[in-house]
Amino acid sequence: MTEPSTTRTGTGPAPAPAPDRRRPVVAALMLGMGLAAIDGTIVSTAVPQIVGDLGGLSVFSWLFSGYLLAVTVTLPVYGKLSDTFGRKPVLVAGVVLFLVGSLLCAAAWDMASLIAFRVVQGLGGGALQGTVQTIAADLYPLKERPKIQAKLSSVWAASAVAGPAAGGLLAGYADWRWIFLINLPVGLVALWLICRYLVEPGRARAGVRAGSRKTEPRARVRIDWAGALCVFATGALLLTALVQGGVAWPWLSAPSLGLLGGAAALGAVTVAVERRAAEPIIPGWVWRRRTIAAVNLALGALGLLMVAPTVFLPTYAQSVLGLGPIAAGFVLSVMTLSWPVSAALSNRVYTRIGFRLTAILGMSGALLVLLAFPLLPFPGEPWQPALLMLLLGAALGLFQLPLIVGVQSTVPYEERGTTTASVLFCRQVGQSVGAAVFGAVANGVLAARLGGDGDLDALARSLDSPESLPPATTDTLRRAVDAAVDYVFVGAAGAAALALLALLTLAPRRFPVLGEGTGRED
Numbered sequence: 001m002t003e004p005s006t007t008r009t010g011t012g013p014a015p016a017p018a019p020d021r022r023r024p025v026v027a028a029l030m031l032g033m034g035l036a037a038i039d040g041t042i043v044s045t046a047v048p049q050i051v052g053d054l055g056g057l058s059v060f061s062w063l064f065s066g067y068l069l070a071v072t073v074t075l076p077v078y079g080k081l082s083d084t085f086g087r088k089p090v091l092v093a094g095v096v097l098f099l100v101g102s103l104l105c106a107a108a109w110d111m112a113s114l115i116a117f118r119v120v121q122g123l124g125g126g127a128l129q130g131t132v133q134t135i136a137a138d139l140y141p142l143k144e145r146p147k148i149q150a151k152l153s154s155v156w157a158a159s160a161v162a163g164p165a166a167g168g169l170l171a172g173y174a175d176w177r178w179i180f181l182i183n184l185p186v187g188l189v190a191l192w193l194i195c196r197y198l199v200e201p202g203r204a205r206a207g208v209r210a211g212s213r214k215t216e217p218r219a220r221v222r223i224d225w226a227g228a229l230c231v232f233a234t235g236a237l238l239l240t241a242l243v244q245g246g247v248a249w250p251w252l253s254a255p256s257l258g259l260l261g262g263a264a265a266l267g268a269v270t271v272a273v274e275r276r277a278a279e280p281i282i283p284g285w286v287w288r289r290r291t292i293a294a295v296n297l298a299l300g301a302l303g304l305l306m307v308a309p310t311v312f313l314p315t316y317a318q319s320v321l322g323l324g325p326i327a328a329g330f331v332l333s334v335m336t337l338s339w340p341v342s343a344a345l346s347n348r349v350y351t352r353i354g355f356r357l358t359a360i361l362g363m364s365g366a367l368l369v370l371l372a373f374p375l376l377p378f379p380g381e382p383w384q385p386a387l388l389m390l391l392l393g394a395a396l397g398l399f400q401l402p403l404i405v406g407v408q409s410t411v412p413y414e415e416r417g418t419t420t421a422s423v424l425f426c427r428q429v430g431q432s433v434g435a436a437v438f439g440a441v442a443n444g445v446l447a448a449r450l451g452g453d454g455d456l457d458a459l460a461r462s463l464d465s466p467e468s469l470p471p472a473t474t475d476t477l478r479r480a481v482d483a484a485v486d487y488v489f490v491g492a493a494g495a496a497a498l499a500l501l502a503l504l505t506l507a508p509r510r511f512p513v514l515g516e517g518t519g520r521e522d
Helices: 019-037 043-056 062-085 089-105 113-140 144-172 183-196 225-244 252-276 291-317 323-333 335-345 347-351 356-375 385-408 411-450 456-462 469-506
Strands: none
Touching: 019 089, 019 113, 019 144, 019 183, 043 113, 043 144, 062 113, 062 225, 062 347, 062 411, 089 113, 089 183, 113 144, 113 385, 113 411, 144 335, 144 347, 144 385, 225 252, 291 323, 291 335, 291 356, 291 385, 291 411, 291 469, 323 335, 323 385, 335 347, 335 385, 347 356, 347 385, 356 385, 356 469, 385 411, 456 469
């Protein structure tokens, strides 16, 4: 729908480049998104070969944690830098850093060096994730954004699901180092396309008044390095506590309490530093504007609930339903079929009823699906959870894309990178919190059902060979896993309710979308 006026002012987006120049840029964005997504999961199935070659079994989990931590804590920094210096230099630097990290990972000589180089990869991956989403919004006007965002969602979902299979094939039939070497040709093609075809439109910069051709003396760009360091350190401590708590050490142990306390103290320091900075990395308006704050909280809840299907459903499919790894992956992958289709069609909904109501509709459907999971019969048939995942993907496609497109459309060009990064940062933190919370829930249920300490991963491994266990024991263990995953999905439904609460209480009924030459759209 179109309204005649806007409630906010700003420079607005600059004209999009010609379609013939957009196609190679979109190809580069899809390649970059695929690289960032697949490297989050491709290492998982190659761990036995990596450990057998380099050792370091006790710390191998940092291959995943280090990458995730680096991606997450750098998102706000890259968002601000892309608004200050432009998207292209940040994206080029991110791709180069990612490729350097990949080459170093392939040359790693022990587990410590491999973990360090995975962090370098993650530093580049943070630039890829945030900047790709921002450029996609720059390239297309509001009505066309669902198409490009749906393409990126498809690439992300397909890459994340294909990652473990690709890692296993390369480790089993070639060498685990090829997991990182295959990034080089793909990344170089993306880099060439970006350098050749991405031309950023004119932007309002310091010293140029919006709406005026008169250029005043340009002020020197000041980078909030103190704020960037504080954000990085706070995020590093918090994510380390969440990722390693209950795994490397107990939750109530000195390391966990020390890390959480340190994160809280550094968080207070970060707020003080950012309030005094001339150009803060995380500006206060990110949380003062109701629309952005509501979307941040809602996407954080999305990251929280997504842990249930992506982390616990494969375990359920293998341990309870008795499926193999490939079939278990299919039960989850059907969600990646309906999600992008629903997202691509979401513009037909939000142009009629608005961004907020469309997202509420999608999350309400997701809430019902998550609550339906514990009602599945035991042991049930594989098509039953697969059908629920198909419905969940359709519901979440209606939820996530309208919020991302909507919030990007409420800010001018020079604030879009920071806004996009804040949304992705909250989603990533939500995933880390969800992994910690739901892992504790699952293990607690197992401990209550079986006695002693619960460990879902260990129990799942023991059910990989059910013929070695007495039938009664196998049935008891499977019922325990079924109950643990049921509780996780109930917790995910609680996260869905939190997302709805954020939208109902904080988000305005109509997003204050800036006009793109045709007035305001919502």
